[in-house]
Amino acid sequence: MNDRWLLSRRKLLHTLVGTGVIAAGDLGWWEAPFIAPRKAWAAQPVRFQWSVPEPTRIALMNSLVERFNQSQKDFEVRIEYVPQAQARQKLISSISSGSPPDLCQAWDNWIGQFHGMGAVEDITDRVKAWKHQADVQPTAWQTVTIGNQIVSLPLSLTLDAIFYRTDRLKELGLKEPTPDWTWDEFLKIAQAFTKADKNQYGYGMRGAGTWAVLYPSEFAYANGAQVLKDGKVVINSKEAIDAVAWYMDLALKHKVTPPSAATDGFVEIVETFGRGVTSMYQHNSGSVGQQKKNVGADKFATIPVPVGPAKKRATFYFSETLTAFKGGRNKEGAWQFMSFMLEDEPSFMYCKTLGLLPARKSIISRPEFAKDPALSGFVESFPFAIVSPYLAYPGWGGKIDSDGVPLIQQAILGKISAKECLDRFADVLRKEMT
Amino acid sequence: MTTVPVALTRRGMRPLLSARARRLLVGYAYLVPAALCLIGTVVVPIGMAIHMSLYNDVLYKPRDYHFIWLGNYARLAQDPVFWLTLWNSVVWVFGSVGFQFVAGFAAALVLHESFVGRSLARTVILLPWVIPGVVVGLLWEWLYQPNYGVINDILIRLDLLHDRVAWLSNPDLAMPAVVFTNVWRGIPFFAIMLLAGLQAIPGELYEAARVDGAGVLARFWHITLPLLRPIIVVATATRIIWTFNYADLIFVMTNGGPANATQITSTYTLLQAYSNLDFGYAAALSVVLLVVLLVFTAVFLRVTRGVEEVG
Numbered sequence: 001m002n003d004r005w006l007l008s009r010r011k012l013l014h015t016l017v018g019t020g021v022i023a024a025g026d027l028g029w030w031e032a033p034f035i036a037p038r039k040a041w042a043a044q045p046v047r048f049q050w051s052v053p054e055p056t057r058i059a060l061m062n063s064l065v066e067r068f069n070q071s072q073k074d075f076e077v078r079i080e081y082v083p084q085a086q087a088r089q090k091l092i093s094s095i096s097s098g099s100p101p102d103l104c105q106a107w108d109n110w111i112g113q114f115h116g117m118g119a120v121e122d123i124t125d126r127v128k129a130w131k132h133q134a135d136v137q138p139t140a141w142q143t144v145t146i147g148n149q150i151v152s153l154p155l156s157l158t159l160d161a162i163f164y165r166t167d168r169l170k171e172l173g174l175k176e177p178t179p180d181w182t183w184d185e186f187l188k189i190a191q192a193f194t195k196a197d198k199n200q201y202g203y204g205m206r207g208a209g210t211w212a213v214l215y216p217s218e219f220a221y222a223n224g225a226q227v228l229k230d231g232k233v234v235i236n237s238k239e240a241i242d243a244v245a246w247y248m249d250l251a252l253k254h255k256v257t258p259p260s261a262a263t264d265g266f267v268e269i270v271e272t273f274g275r276g277v278t279s280m281y282q283h284n285s286g287s288v289g290q291q292k293k294n295v296g297a298d299k300f301a302t303i304p305v306p307v308g309p310a311k312k313r314a315t316f317y318f319s320e321t322l323t324a325f326k327g328g329r330n331k332e333g334a335w336q337f338m339s340f341m342l343e344d345e346p347s348f349m350y351c352k353t354l355g356l357l358p359a360r361k362s363i364i365s366r367p368e369f370a371k372d373p374a375l376s377g378f379v380e381s382f383p384f385a386i387v388s389p390y391l392a393y394p395g396w397g398g399k400i401d402s403d404g405v406p407l408i409q410q411a412i413l414g415k416i417s418a419k420e421c422l423d424r425f426a427d428v429l430r431k432e433m434t
Numbered sequence: 435m436t437t438v439p440v441a442l443t444r445r446g447m448r449p450l451l452s453a454r455a456r457r458l459l460v461g462y463a464y465l466v467p468a469a470l471c472l473i474g475t476v477v478v479p480i481g482m483a484i485h486m487s488l489y490n491d492v493l494y495k496p497r498d499y500h501f502i503w504l505g506n507y508a509r510l511a512q513d514p515v516f517w518l519t520l521w522n523s524v525v526w527v528f529g530s531v532g533f534q535f536v537a538g539f540a541a542a543l544v545l546h547e548s549f550v551g552r553s554l555a556r557t558v559i560l561l562p563w564v565i566p567g568v569v570v571g572l573l574w575e576w577l578y579q580p581n582y583g584v585i586n587d588i589l590i591r592l593d594l595l596h597d598r599v600a601w602l603s604n605p606d607l608a609m610p611a612v613v614f615t616n617v618w619r620g621i622p623f624f625a626i627m628l629l630a631g632l633q634a635i636p637g638e639l640y641e642a643a644r645v646d647g648a649g650v651l652a653r654f655w656h657i658t659l660p661l662l663r664p665i666i667v668v669a670t671a672t673r674i675i676w677t678f679n680y681a682d683l684i685f686v687m688t689n690g691g692p693a694n695a696t697q698i699t700s701t702y703t704l705l706q707a708y709s710n711l712d713f714g715y716a717a718a719l720s721v722v723l724l725v726v727l728l729v730f731t732a733v734f735l736r737v738t739r740g741v742e743e744v745g
Contacts (some may be wrong), residue, residue, distance in 0.1 A: 089708045096493065113711055116494025199581055207603070208691060225656065260580045262692040263608075268579075277581040321529035394494045398710035406515075410693040413605060434495065 015210045021364025033434075043069075043076040045331035047076040049094075050079050051087030056289075060353050068340045075333035095119040095325065102328035103337060108143040108319045109210070111151055112394030120151045121324040126335055127153075130361060132342055140359040142387045143319040143349035153338045155347075156356035158284035159315045159385045160218060160305060161377035162186075165279040165289060167299040167357050168193060174231035179380050183222070184244065186280075186306040191280035191365040202256035204272050204281035206264035207412050210397070213404040213425075214330050214388065215282050218315055222308025225388035233429045236422035243308065244411070245418035262412045273300075284318070288355035288374045304384075315381045316388035319359065403428040480724065483717045491714035506718035515694055515702065516719065520726075524607060525700040526684070527677045530616040537617065538624020545625065546632045556629075563622035574615040578602050578687075605695035612687055612696055616677070622724060624669060631665040632658070646711050667738045671731065678727055690733030699723050 050061055058081065058399045065077045080101060081092050094100045095117055106114070114120045127133055127150045128159055140154035162384065169176060172192050177185055188204025205213045212423070217227060217235070225240035227233065251257040258264065258272060270287045274294030291300055305311050322341060324334040340346060341361060350367070351358040357378055358364045369375055390396045404425055413420040439507050451459065491504045492657050510516050562570065578601040589595040600613040617700065641654050681700040684690060690705065692698035697705075699719060707716035 048622055092493065092708060092711065113494040116496070117711075121484060170546040196597075208689060258581055259598055262600075263603040263688060265689075272581055275582055395710070397491075398712075401709040402705050405693065406694045406697075409691050415605070416694060433497075 002016055031138045035409075039308060043074060044330050044333050046075050046077045046103060046330050046337055048077050048079050048330070048337065049082055049087070049091065049101040049104040051082045052413055054196075056337070056353065064341065064346050065337075071340070072336070074088065075330065075336055077333070077337050087231055088419060092117075095327065098327055098405040100170065100325035100327045103322060103334040105155070106152070106321050108154075108321055109388065109391060109397040110153070111144065111323060112146065112156060112323060112391060114323070114325075115146045115149075116394040119325055119327065121326050121328065121331060121334075122151060122322065123153070123335065123338075124148070124150045126339075127420065128215055129337060132339075134364050135360045136342075137359055137361055139317050139366075139385065139387060140319055143317055143391065146320055149245050152323040153342055154319035154359040155322050156320045156351050156354075157321065157359050157379055158286060158318045158356065159174055160215065160282050160284055161302045161315065161381050162305060163273060163281050163283060163287070163296065163300055163302050163377075164189070164271075165193070165243045165276075165299060166301050167371065168279050168332050177303055179377075181303065182309055183306050185220075187250070187254065187256070188251065190280060191254060194256045195252075196255065199277055201258045201272075201278045202280055203249055204264065204269040204278035205257040205412065206266075206282070207262040207266055207270050207409050208268075210232045210405070211283075212408050213265070213400045214316055214390070216244050218313075218390075219243045219247045219283075219308065221314035221386075222305065222310065222312055223312030223313055224308070227429075230393055233426045233433070235429065236419070239310065241419045241422055244376050244422060248411050248414075248418055251412050268388045285355050285357055285365055285375055286379045289353070290355075292355075292374065297374060301373055302375065303379040304377055312325040315385045316390075317385050318388055320356070372388050391434055394416040394433045395430075395434070399432050441552055452645070483720050483724075486713055486717035487721050491712070491717070493711035493713060502714075506715050507722075509715065510718050510722065514696065518694055519697045519699045519702040522609065522694075522696065523678060525696050526613060526616070526696075527674055528589035529609075530620060530677050531670060531673050533617040534673065535624050537548070537621045539628055541625035542622060542628035545629050559572075559625055560622050562619045563626075564620075567619070567680070567682035568686055570615065570619050571683045573616075574611075574683075574692040575602065575687045578611055603692055605692050606738045608688055608692060609696045612684055615687065616680075616683055619683070620673065620677075624671065627665055627669045628662060631662045635661050658713070663738075667734075671734050671738075674734075675727055677729065680724065 015378060024321050048065070065079055069076050086102075087106075090200075091100065091104055091106065091114070092112070094305070095114065100119060111120060137157065138153060140157055141150065143157075144152040144154050144181065164177070166176070169189070174192055180296055193202035194200065194362060201409065206215055215273065216390060219239040220226075220235070220243040223239045223243035223246075225237050225243055225268060226234070227235045251261050258277060264272070266283075268277070270290060271279045273281050276295075284300075288302070305313050305315055322338040324331060324338065328334055341350065347360060347363050348366065348368075349354070351363070355375070357369065364370070370379055390400060405417070407425050409418045409423045411418055416424075440661050449456075469745070487506050488501060488730065490498055490500055490505065492498060541559055545552065545559065549555075565573075579588055580598045580600040583601075585601070586595060587600045599607065602608050623666070634674060639657050639661075640653055643657060648656065679700055681698065681704060684698060684701050685704070688696045690701045703716050703719040703723070704721060706712045
């Protein structure tokens, strides 16, 4: 017998070790059970950071990712769930340390900072060649365009409207407000709803978080004010001061807001409405689903923000985006998943389940969105919705939280006047115009 | 050729290092891994933070990154919010630790006595310490909620309140409210530490004092307190340093609001780093906090010098 064909113990060990290394390398990316059908020999992982992990969203995103992973064999998306409160910090840390995910879910007001850090992937060329480009609302593209670069895909749009209790209006014998209602009508209804001795208040004012600044800013636009005009900060104009003073008087003079208004954030304004403490609040369509469960779909409706003394009004567009990073390792996989999420069914499922507004015109025009009374206030707000003026400079997003919110809180508490609040806020914004 | 006897050579050779030096070297060699870990995880990050604090390092303005000497420190000196947060930190730390100590001491004295259910009581008192800080924050935020929180509800039912109090939204009440929560959480720490100390005090001392006619207060003052001093010093110093850096509760309950009423230096640092992405300024705040803590620790140890050796 030829000795060359005899397997020595050393060779056997070498062969076993070699086989083990190959198997380990192969199985390293394979999270499915060993005997499960294999997806693809060389499916590349796509790291996807996803925030707001609450049960509905987790189940929904798991389902969508599973569909994507089964729909093709080249990429495998792996979700990294992060609580919303930590999502931005985690992204900043991962960008700074040079290991960002391939793709993340992010709000457009974060993107300016990430773009300033040089971290965001420019997807302009991919978008231009994308079949649904023309179907996405132009405003949505504005929210994700910095300079001439498109840096994200708008997964859904948000804009603000007023939620109100229809059953309480009937109880009080009040007339339903019409979509072109005014500040005076808004105040009258808020006063009628307020019964402090019964722990009931007309309006759930928001005092915490970024939107504590944005909501009064929207009221300021209704009085003819602006944040930026001809490249100058004018948020402390007379019109803005008068509007914010009127808004603060809801808490200070008319007392139609709960005593906790100065620190009420997203959870509190949604929760107090759901528990019947407040009968109106301002928010985007993201809490529609929750209120259908809390209050009942037949007991509330939404309506555009009221028209101000200047016969104007505005609501700010924001978009929830899918954003890829320059430092990501799988840019093609990231793009494939991003574009998959804006396909007809994934986009419809995502927005319908979460009560959000799709960025694509052909999907938002479906009756599930256009004819849902709980969403009508948002759909009717499209004609006067504008891209948030606070997206103009990347540093403004952070300054709203660090400086703007404490100033607004002081104004809600009556510690400073609306004028002082806006003068100081304007100074903060001016220093960040780079 | 000369041959030298082996025994002679060995006897005649002088080792390079003396036995004492060798022992010392071996001792230090054992310390090297721990020292390397400490250098890597403590000294290097502190050095990097000091280095970062000397630069204009705003993450979204990479082109503006440059050395600014003590520019961040000068800015900090003129920042009224920083001074407010420093004062808030003092209130937060000494308010929390002071009450934690008094209540924890009282609890330890009670738990040291014999009574039915003592084991259960000793277990139950640990609960606030066992619960994670973030959960404690959420729980108390819920309890304090003015519209549907339990505290207001009970006080109104007892006719002690007529109007609902916004505990965390009123700038005058927010800090006491978060301090109270921190006190609730920290009592078990002092209770357990001091209980361990109490159990180590020999019973004969109390018996002898009793025979000599010493009353309860005299026994406490002349036996209990002096013998517990080493534990008190160490536990208090540790707790003060922890509380200075402990941002979880405030972050969850008020996020520094309303209107910075509960903003302490550590939450302000977090805000500058992760909202404004101003890592240079945040690093300067961290360095100042480090200096404050170093000065405090030095003064505290000087004031209490020798006390830890009493036992």
